[in-house]
Amino acid sequence: MTDFALNTAPFSVLVTSRSPALRAALTELYPLSLLSKVDANTIYDFSLDVRRRWAGWGRPFHVSSGQQHFRMTDKAQLVPVFEWGLNWCIASYQHQYLAIHAAVLEHGGKALILPAPPGSGKSTLCAVLMQQGWRLLSDEMCLIDLSSGLIWPYVRPVSLKNQSIALIKQWYPDARVRQITRGTTKGTVGYLLPSDLSWQAYQQPAQPAWVVFPQYQPEQTELMLTPLPKADAFMHLAYNSFNYNVLADEGFTALSALVQRCATYRLEYADINQVIRELNALC
Secondary structure, eight states: OEEEEEEETTEEEEEEESOHHHHHHHTTTSOGGGEEOOOTTOOOSEEEEEEEOSTTSSSOEEEEETTEEEEEEOGGGHHHHHHHHHHHHHHHHOOSEEEEEEEEEEETTEEEEEEOOTTSSHHHHHHHHHHTTOEEEESSEEEEETTTOOEEOOOOOEEEETHHHHHHHHHOTTOOEEEEEEEETTEEEEEEOOOHHHHHTTTOOBEEEEEEEEEEOTTOSSOEEEEOOHHHHHHHHHHTBSSHHHHTHHHHHHHHHHHHHSEEEEEEESOHHHHHHHHHHHO
16 A cells, blocks of 8 residues: 655645555655655545556556545556546535636736636646746635635646647746646646746735636637626636535625626637736736
8 A cells, every 4th residue: 555645735635545656656746845654643634545446457546535436547547537536526525615616826916817617728828827927826726715715725737738738838848747648538638837936835825806717719810808797707607616506605705705806807819928918917
């Protein structure tokens, strides 16, 4: 058994694994200070089991949390399935924060929230802004404190898919993309390491200031950044939240406060350089 803990504030996860290869791979993605031996006196937020059930069968590794099964996988895809499994744990089981499926970055102490469905270019845009000096809070989870309204970081590698990997490498030759895995259910997946600034401030919250719903439109010639009515922004954010319904009144109150304190926009773009200029001017 190869057990270890991953302490990615504000959450810690106990990983039970029969694959030394998983921990070795994660050392390429996370600072060694966040990977530790299991402490019997520590209460972990989540447990994630990555166990080989049947030797010789296709996809022999089972990924689960407690009695809840997440997915089966083979050894070659352990890293992306582990990352998705960790997202699943947080989306399913944590309710001390209002959680929205969105990238979050900070500039000048204020946070930019980028909620968007798959295929919208969210992760690529998130990666570009981080390479341009913005601090990454998260590529996947906007975690809103129910009391203060602050956004808490959940810093992890940025998940890039398919052509986004090549684009980031083309635009930023020094970008540190690791653990590229081909043939997953999402195609080719690779992980861009967070910047040093992002790791140094990985426990520092930020004030929400802007909510921008991005949509990549390859046929579009001119960038369009248009104000979005707050009622529409509220509904889109509620739809993109993992636990808005679970939190009930608390969720409504937190989301209402977020929308009231933020400027809200819809962004349609094709040229990444136009986006950088526009968002830097906006923020």
